[in-house]
Amino acid sequence: MQFFLRHIELFLSAAGLLVIVAVPGLAPNLFGSPWRTAAVTATVVGVLHGVIFWLVRSRQRRLREQTISDISGMLRDVVNNQLTIIAMASESDAAARAKTTVESARNISTLVNSLNEEKLKEWRERFPNLPAVEPAAR
Secondary structure, three states: HHHHHHHHHHHHHHHHHHHHHHHHHHHOOOOOHHHHHHHHHHHHHHHHHHHHHHHHHHHHHHHHHHHHHHHHHHHHHHHHHHHHHHHHHHHOOOOHHHHHHHHHHHHHHHHOOOHHHHHHHHHHHHHHOOOOOOOOOO
C-alpha cells in the first residue's frame, strides 16, 4: 500500500490511459463515432485526474503545514525550557551563570540538529493535549 501511495500519480496515469483506450474499444459508437467517444473519455479522465491530484496535493500540504506547526511548538518548548534554566542561573555567580548559558546553548543546538520524525512522534506522545499552532497566512 505504501508503494502505491508513493507512486499514485503513475498508477492513476496508467489507469487513465487504459480507460481512454478501453472505452472506445468496448463502445465505439457511444458518442456517435470512435474518435468522439475517445475524446469524451479522455476529457472525463483528465478532469477526474485533475480533481484526484488536487485532493492528494491538498492533503499533503495540510500534513506538511501540521508537521511544521508541531515542530515549531516543539522548538518553542525546547528553547523555553533552556531559557528558564538560564533565567534561574542568573541568580548565581557569574562563572556558574556563564557555564549554564553555554550548556543551554549547546543543548538547544544539539536538540535542533537531532530533530527527526521519531523525536517529533515522542514529543507528540508526551504532550498530546497541546493545541496545534495555526500556520501563517500566505
